[in-house]
Amino acid sequence: MNTIKLTMLEKISLILKMGIGSAISWELAILFGSKYPYLGPISLIICLQATLIQSIRFGIARIVGTIIGVSSVSILASSLHASGWSIMVIMLVSLIIPLILGANSIMLNQIALSVLLVLEFEHKLHGYGLDRIRDSIIGVAVALLLHILLYPPNLTKRAIAEVEAFPPILANKLKSLATWLETGASQKNYFNLEMDLLRKKMFEAEEKIKKAELSLKFNPLSKTSKPLLHERELLLNILNQVGNDIDVLFKIMNEWSKTGSLTKESMQAWIQIFTLLESALHNWNEGKAITAITFNAILANKKFHFPAMWHAQHIISTLKQHSRFHNFI
Template identity: 35%
Template sequence: MMVKKIENKTSLVWKMAIASAVSWEVAKLVGSEHPYLAPLSVILCLQTTIDKSIRFSLHRIVGTAIGIILTAYLVSHLHMNGWILGLLMLGGTCIAKWLRLDETVLHQVALTILLVFTFERNSKDYAMDRIIDTMIGVIIAILVHMFFFPPDYTKKAAESFQKLAHQLSDILLELSKWVQSEWRQGKGDLVEYKMNNLLQELHTTKEMLQTASQSLKFNPISKKHKIILSRYQIQMQKMNAGYEYISNIVKTLKEWEKEGILSSSDKTELGNDLKMFSEFFDDFKGIQQGEINNWKQNEQNMLVESLRSKMLLYPPPSHKVYKVSFFLETIKLLENL
């Protein structure tokens, strides 16, 4: 993960340097007396994803336009002091608020009013340069972001997904061992602790998949990775079902353990069922960048069908409330796989 962060920072460093240099030169070519305004927009508009960059850029353009329209004419007719600046900011930001614009626009309005208020007296072209250079910086920042190593978090999402699958499989295996060989040894608290970590990883993976999906918006070379992420989203439904199953089963097993009644046949049967689920989710670790191995998928299907057939042979027992609960939760999970 640290290597990935370094790679992302390296990409940002190069993008910022190249886009800033190009935007400065383009601003000079169109006659700007304040070419530094174009790189300023580049630096501000290079966000983590192309989608965020575009939205921030639009907010910056709108905020800049409102600030210039309100300030450019008045500044030459008003005395320069803090109270006048405050009134202009109040008026500009109230207009943006009245138009129900984003909070980012409010900041851009205030920033533009401050800079135009300060520099327009000394340079009559500042307001015009600001709007033109802002457009130049925004366009160049987005183009560089799109075509020069565009943001793509698909690989990170895949790594997070596989880590989640590993944790889910391990907990199911832990439950199997608990039932078969560690009954009455107080394993419930340890499993619940691991479940808390699993829940955190589940949320992390969901957020990572969402971030990866957002990073592919407006990405010109993202078609294949969009397909990959859609596969992961489908598999996440099974992960959710797996977590819900474990959560309910652990409560049942803890209560069952207090009673202490678990026959050898029940230990074998329940332990084997949990082990099969562990093997099922363990195969998810074999998914590489969304490419699901057909052999692995067939093996998963065979595991599920085998367990489903076995469950049909044993109708829900009526004499043991805990086994009934275990049976019903297992059927529920099978319906979601």
């Protein structure tokens, strides 16, 4: 599972939940007759993850793994002498059935941990196995309640901020194309590399939206956050279309320049087109209407002119079709 970087506020919230939750789960474990109340806080700390859905998964894995581990030791340990080999046999037997049934790595780890600790402590600490099951349930329950009620994890804002940064970047790419033509369309440039990095960032933003959607499961604040995420997902799809058009425009211009048929007049015409496209993208991002734009290009080479003109017009039609703020607010 990918690690999610937490903000300072989220880290402080997590620390407070660990401190408050440990105290509550300890006292509840004692209240319910536990001789080993530290097992409650241990389960709580393990269960407190970056998002609610992760916490639920860890909590289920902790409880089920503990039950299977305790049961396996109770059934098998009496017939085996304590040794490294007996630990191996009990652990393998305990893990094989959950593995066949599709248990994930988290649950398998919890089963193995329970087998090892219960096998070691059950004979030394009377009632350790049952206390481990009960206190694990207490710790997980407290962790989930705290996560839901006190500043529930929400990755929406960072996902939105990631997507909102792309329109100015794409506009800057159009400006770069105009500058590149002004300087003579040199073959030594970094445009492809920059577009590759941008596509990678846009893919990462898409993944962050998915993670943010997962963070909203069982989150009481999800009613307001879900529509915002859906809007930015649509926005990202539009920006991907614009980015693809910009990428193709560069490739066409680059190939055109290599043939030697890209005249100074054509360069000047396309510099103007890229400047108009840049302005249109800025206006669109600010919520302004995209007015009819006439591209005055010199028809010097049909092979390159028509495909380039199509992609330039496609950027405008994409922006017109999807009004930035009318559709997303």
